[in-house]
Amino acid sequence: PERPGIKLKLAIQKSGRLHDDSMRLLKECGIDISNGVNKLKSEATNFPLEVFFLRDDDIPQYVEDAVADIGFVGENVVYEKKKKVDVTEQLGFGKCRLSIAVPKGESYTDATSLRGKRIATSYPVLVQDFLDKNNVQAEIHEISGSVEIAPGIGLANAICDLVSSGSTLFMNGLQEVESILKSQAILIKNQDLGPVQQAILDKLLFRIQSVKKAKNTKYVLLNAPNDKLDEIISLLPGMKSPTVLPLAEQGWSSVHSVLSENEFWDIIERLKAAGAQGILVVPIEKMIL
Ligand code: ATP
Ligand code: MG
The missing domain is CATH 3.40.190.10 (Periplasmic binding protein-like II)
Structure with a gap:
């Protein structure tokens, strides 16, 4: 409406x-x-x-x-x-994760290692949830930004902050020891x-x-000798079944199919092993199912 x-x-x-x-x-x-x-x-x-x-x-x-x-x-x-x-x-x-980090070289086994420590974070609610879940008492110090510098200036013993590559932690002499949320x-x-x-x-x-x-799928085109077609088709999931077209060269076919990103490399290797040649992988812009 x-x-x-x-x-x-x-x-x-x-x-x-x-x-x-x-x-x-x-x-x-x-x-x-x-x-x-x-x-x-x-x-x-x-x-x-x-x-x-x-x-x-x-x-x-x-x-x-x-x-x-x-x-x-x-x-x-x-x-x-x-x-x-x-x-x-x-x-x-x-994509990122919310992680606990401590100064490099400092030992950390599990959440209990944080007992009595001071943790700097911009995520006090999530950190408190994590501590409660693990029955650990620690002091949370809320700061709104540049959390990674807190241990270096003596403000905290540990931090909990968002991480993607980990390079910010590394540059500040910190090591990521536990991830409390994937986001x-x-x-x-x-x-x-x-x-x-x-x-x-x-x-x-x-x-x-x-x-x-x-985004999660690729359009795959390959050439296959006709005597290997059955084996190659059996490796391809596709939306329905693959499209098979004869090539100008006798005894060969072109096979078209759709593969998802997570099974992609595994299947490509098996296709090559089964005799597929000239494999082309093309991005798909939209997929209406
Ligand atoms: P704003 O001015 O809107 O408050 P901000 O400084 O709080 O911005 P950004 O640093 O731009 O926020 O991060 C926005 C969001 O991006 C985060 O809340 C998180 O969901 C996501 N994100 C992905 N990777 C990272 C990362 N490595 N560090 C921080 N945030 C990340
Ligand atoms: Mg913000």
């Missing part, structure tokens, strides 16, 4: 690690945003969507309060803020979304899912 005039309001990060990937996802969904990063909000020109640019920390609250209908934000922020919102979809970017960007929504907004969200979700599926 799409109604003219009514738009879905989406909150994304104004600038920072999630901004570019959030904008890219909308673009891949075929949604054009009249660009204005310096503005508070912007409108899609070809989809009933209004985009708000906000600090990531504020997004769960805005969605709970229905200032925005939906938001793209890191799981870490959603679980730290404990707001009443629904988690609708994992978006596949902004990626997710789509959250207001719990009392109206039917018109829900219908627009369903359209958006359909597009997001098509983009995500395509």
